[in-house]
Amino acid sequence: MVSAYTGSQVRAAERPLLDRGEGAALMARAAHGLALAVLRELERTGAVYGRRVAGVVGKGNNGGDALFALAEIARRGVRTTAVLTGGTAHPDGLAAFTAAGGRVTEELEPADVVIDAVLGTGFAGEFRPPLPRPAATVVACDLPSGVDADTGTAGAAVWRADVTVTFGALKTGLLVGRGRELSGTVEVVDIGLGPHLPEPDVRSLDDAAAAALLPRPRDDWQKYSRGVLGLVAGSPDFPGAAVLSAAGALATGVGMVRIVAPDEVRNLVLAAHPEVVGSLEPRGRVQAWAVGPGIADDGGQRRALGVALGSGLPTVVDASGLEALGEFLAADPRSRGSAAEPRLGEVLARIAEEGTVAGEHLVLTPHAGELESLLANFNSASDAPSRDSIESQPLHWAREAARRIGVTVLLKGPATVCAAPDGTAYVQGSGHPYLATAGSGDTLTGILGALLATGTHAGGHGSARPVELAALAACIHQRAGRLAAKGGPYGAGELAQAVREAVALFAA
Ligand SMILES: NC(=O)C1=CN([C@@H]2O[C@H](COP(=O)(O)OP(=O)(O)OC[C@H]3O[C@@H](n4cnc5c(N)ncnc54)[C@H](O)[C@@H]3O)[C@@H](O)[C@H]2O)[C@@H](O)CC1
Ligand SMILES: Nc1ncnc2c1ncn2[C@@H]1O[C@H](COP(=O)(O)OP(=O)(O)O)[C@@H](O)[C@H]1O
Ligand SMILES: [K+]
Incomplete structure (x- = not known):
């Protein structure tokens, strides 16, 4: 049985862990899962060393996940760049990224894989991506930015991901509506929320x-x-x-x-x-x-x-x-x-x-x-x-x-x-x-x-x-x-x- 949860259910499940000061550990697990998925995409299409990965990074924790993932990817000999869409970014993530050799750029640089990390479960209201979707393979961090994690609704210009790496639990919005169409192959990374998750919002029968x-x-x-x-x-x-x-x-x-x-x-x-x-x-x-x-x-x-x-x-x-x-x-x-x-x-x-x-x-x-x-x-x-x-x-x-x-x-x-x-x-x-x-x-x-x-x-x-x-x-x-x-x-x-x-x- 596949279980899916709303964004607020996942955020509530994170709460006790954040209160115990485990926020950085959660983010590290999420970032590691994201990095592995991106490296897999590179391996699928050739060598890893010398390739290029870019992040489109928002100012919240979703962007933080991507910056830590980019740091890990950079340590594998990949050239990593990031566009910061909110002007600022997760401070520890940014420090790790630059320490690993990542470069912040004004424009999105050409890349083999682009990580979409503008917004995650913190998204509300309306959203237009800051740039048009690049021709590269797109890996969405947690969910395609601008997809509503609860309903799967999304604005017209929201990027279609080839792969979505989602953290803690599958989100309902990736199963239904436009979210389903835009998320590509969905991978769930376990970050240890299991004991804190409530009854799922929706289920799906697997074989x-x-x-x-x-x-x-x-x-x-x-x-x-x-x-x-x-x-x-x-x-x-x-x-x-x-x-x-x-x-x-x-x-x-x-x-x-x-x-x-x-x-x-x-x-x-x-x-x-x-x-x-x-x-x-x-x-x-x-x-x-x-x-x-x-x-x-x-x-x-x-x-x-x-x-x-x-x-x-x-x-x-x-x-x-x-x-x-x-x-x-x-x-x-x-x-x-x-x-x-x-x-x-x-x-x-x-x-x-x-x-x-x-x-x-x-x-x-x-x-x-x-x-x-x-x-x-x-x-x-x-x-x-x-x-x-x-x-x-x-x-x-x-x-x-x-x-x-x-x-x-x-x-x-x-x-x-x-x-x-x-x-x-x-x-x-x-x-x-x-x-x-x-x-x-x-x-x-x-x-x-x-x-x-x-x-x-x-x-x-x-x-x-x-x-x-x-x-x-x-x-x-x-x-x-x-x-x-x-x-x-x-x-x-x-x-x-x-x-x-x-x-x-x-x-x-
Ligand atoms: N809380 C944690 O420690 C963890 C968070 N995780 C990541 O954090 C994400 C959630 O992070 P945040 O709560 O920081 O939120 P986001 O990073 O999704 O969004 C950042 C901020 O953007 C602003 N925003 C909301 N709607 C907007 C809109 N329509 N247009 C422009 N800006 C808008 C809000 O102020 C929001 O807080 C998850 O999707 C996941 O990727 C994971 O790393 C697991 C651990
Ligand atoms: N694009 C699609 N992808 C997958 N399944 C689809 C798609 N469009 C329709 N279906 C499925 O095909 C079936 C069509 O049923 P329905 O509209 O009642 O047709 P009819 O009345 O002609 O029998 C439904 O089960 C629906 O879920
Ligand atoms: K995202």
Whole structure:
């Protein structure tokens, strides 16, 4: 499991050590880690001796780290220079730097590696880098200067780092939003904060954590106890979404998929997956529901959404299912609970009136545009965010949506954020841009549906929280996206095979 912390959490963890007079030792450890990373970059591209490293150094401790690192690098026969952006610099760092032969320059001198050390966790407000980004390899000290350590937001001109060496703990801002795009390869240097760190702000499943959440095949499995997924997907105009989500579920592993869909959609699904059973209306027991891919405004499918929402079972709502939810929330209250959609009406009226729903077992899987509509409709929120602000602060808005609506939210994007109503959050950010293809989200809905069906009841593999299974679904989907990309671009129809491979890798 990877844990990440806000800038203030890391600063608070440093506090007791600083109070004990260990500030210089912390800085020495940070600087040493930074120096090793820079030397590695030099070694990767030739010899170390005689090369050039420059620092762009601010007046705070972030600049101090870089000056001590430059001193260590200089002792390896590297020509080191530093531009001091604040006029002054960390006094001990500057003394060590000049004693080791480093030179302070007015302009940034040409270099093989440039250390970005203008600002670290002390950054607040607005920031424009004092110089344009040089063509050299850039190593960011703690975080790219101008990236907000808590949110990952950053101004337009903030430098993109090739490598970010971050101290004490991974910062949340390096996992999400622009911070993720700008930080390159991230390396965490242990400076001894471990015992002082609180519960992490966010987590990310690594391979081991994903494997631990996956069901292990058990001798006592039978198809019903393993978990049955009820899938409400597809409509005459969008039959393919049903095929893709069924494929995602089957490739993840589930006792049975029961599809609810119009005849022509069921026929198509059965032609592709004869093992799926189906009906026009919800029928038979299931352990979880996945609702929404391709259902458009089909009346029957919307009624089925109501059945799923009213069941109290773990339920993933995606795509047109979210639209149905949003439209209803925006509708005249008197039309809620209309005879046409009684169950849906009843459940949604409760959402709207109580400002909450039955809880975290309901997982909404919007992309930024869908979340914008949902939040705009929910309780007619006047402070609803734009799509742009959701994209620049995905963690904040996924959490906010989860809290306001009282559900689990999986917010899709290059990094996918999963948040529970209590603020627990996971970020999974190692997919592949080829995943941005129509129907890719339908596959994800199937994966998550299968995990909810098998993973949240005693007959399955324990009692994982929906937010954990949402993160696991994103993790499997992303791994599948990367595996499939080895063969070049693909359509979502080809993803399911890679989903099986990804599950097999985690289960190995
Ligand atoms: N406290 C310590 O002893 C340690 C600190 N560490 C380093 O120290 C960094 C934090 O150091 P500081 O607290 O000195 O802060 P920074 O070095 O990040 O920033 C320096 C100062 O810049 C100013 N500033 C803030 N926002 C600005 C803006 N938008 N434009 C221009 N100036 C702005 C502030 O006055 C701030 O204190 C960490 O990122 C890390 O690199 C590490 O060395 C570990 C130990
Ligand atoms: N640039 C990207 N890099 C990695 N993954 C991406 C990127 N863009 C989108 N994705 C992923 O692709 C999927 C697209 O889902 P969605 O937008 O619902 O598509 P659809 O509705 O067509 O199925 C999501 O899981 C999302 O996280
Ligand atoms: K920095």
